[in-house]
Structure formats: C-alpha cells, structure tokens
C-alpha cells in the first residue's frame with residue numbers, strides 16, 4: 598500500500614499538473630468556483646470586514662480555492678508540502694502577479710459584489726503567504742483558521758484509509774468554531790499521474806466523505822458533480838460546510 602510519505606512529492610511537476618487540470622478551465626471547476634463563491638458569500642455576508650484568517654491546505658498548483666476566500670481574509674496561508682509546488686506558489690504571490698490561467702476563475706468570482714470590490718492581484722500580494730509544511734504536523738497544534746479550503750487532496754495523498762481519515766481530522770481540527778470551509782474530492786480515484794510520476798489515491802464516495810466529515814460539522818452540503826464532468830474525466834464531490842464546536846477525534 599502506497600503511503601503518503603512514500604509518494605514522489607519532491608518530483609511533483611506543477612506546470613504539467615496545471616496543463617492537465619486548470620490551464621483550460623473545465624466547466625466543473627467553474628461550477629465549483631461559483632458554488633463556493635455563493636456559499637462563502639452566504640456565510641460571511643456581502644460586505645464583511647476583512648478579518649478572516651484563511652488557509653488552503655495542500656494547495657498544490659491550484660489557486661482558485663485561495664481566490665474564493667480573498668474578499669474576507671486579512672491573512673491567507675497556502676500550506677503545501679511538495680517543494681516544486683511551493684516554488685510555483687511563491688511565484689504566483691510575487692509582485693509579478695499570478696498567471697493569467699487563473700483569470701477565468703476570477704471572472705466567475707467577480708460576478709458578485711464582495712469579489713467585484715477586490716483587485717485580486719494586489720490583494721493576493723498583500724495577504725497571501727506560502728508555507729512549506731506537512732498537513733499531518735498540524736495535528737495537536739494550536740494554530741486555528743476561520744475560513745478554509747482543501748481541494749483534491751484528502752483522497753489523493755495516500756492509498757491508506759487511516760491516512761485519509763487522519764488528513765480530514767488534521768484539516769478540520771485546524772478550523773475554529775463556526776469556520777466555513779469547502780473541500781473537493783475525486784470520486785473512486787485509483788491514483789493519478791503528473792508528468793512522469795504516479796501518485797496514490799484512496800477511493801471515496803459520497804458516503805465515505807459524509808461519514809468522515811460528520812463529527813466535525815454543524816452544517817454540511819455535498820454536491821455530486823457527475824453531470825458536469827466531461828467524458829473520461831473522473832467525477833467530483835464538493836463539500837461545503839461549517840466547523841462545529843467540538844474537537845473531534847473519531
């Protein structure tokens with residue numbers, strides 16, 4: 598069984614990953630962006646002061662979850678383990694500004710007033726920080742965030758079921774009481790290739806996801822996006838919810 602520590606993360610190729618997944622935006626990612634935008638707007642209000650501390654966990658080379666949190670954050674952390682992705686992200690938040698590949702995602706976000714009021718490249722440079730770190734090291738720590746995202750990772754970092762559950766626990770326990778969050782999962786993934794390397798996955802379905810998150814949430818909606826995905830591409834689940842008040846150790 599391929600565990601998290603054995604996967605070739607140091608060889609992860611962010612450019613190949615973005616070519617495969619985001620450079621030409623899929624309708625399903627744009628749909629996820631809109632659902633997340635509307636959920637965060639519902640939770641945080643159209644003109645909320647910039648007081649949230651946001652985190653995107655295992656950010657990889659995907660900027661759209663971070664962009665979706667931008668209007669509400671005074672600080673926004675991108676936590677990522679693979680060094681090539683950390684370098685990619687540092688370039689995205691540098692004064693040169695992020696790649697134009699992310700503009701179609703912002704175009705979806707800025708259709709609502711809370712986002713339209715933001716100049717995204719300037720704001721990213723102002724509030725976003727990139728940190729190299731291992732998600733599992735958050736366990737037992739006292740760092741907490743008030744808004745969070747975690748995309749295509751819980752199910753895409755290990756074949757081991759206990760590492761899937763541990764990853765979910767680490768993310769959810771890093772969120773403070775009432776924190777809105779969004780998480781996305783590939784359904785029944787059997788692993789994936791990036792460039793010349795293979796990466797492990799643990800097959801999940803709606804039930805697995807619901808059961809793993811239930812102890813941590815007071816509010817949970819799961820969107821099965823199977824109808825929005827192009828042929829040959831795996832189905833996706835989007836989860837939107839709020840952290841409850843319990844520190845759960847299921």
Ligand SMILES: C[S@@+](CC[C@H](N)C(=O)[O-])C[C@H]1O[C@@H](n2cnc3c(N)ncnc32)[C@H](O)[C@@H]1O
Nearest residue numbers: 655656657659677678679731732748749753754
């Ligand atoms: C399938 S990619 C998902 C990337 C991105 N979030 C997205 O939405 O496309 C999995 C990511 O998890 C990161 N990762 C794997 N194990 C990790 C760990 N223990 N701690 C933090 N990040 C990890 C990898 O480096 C990779 O960037």
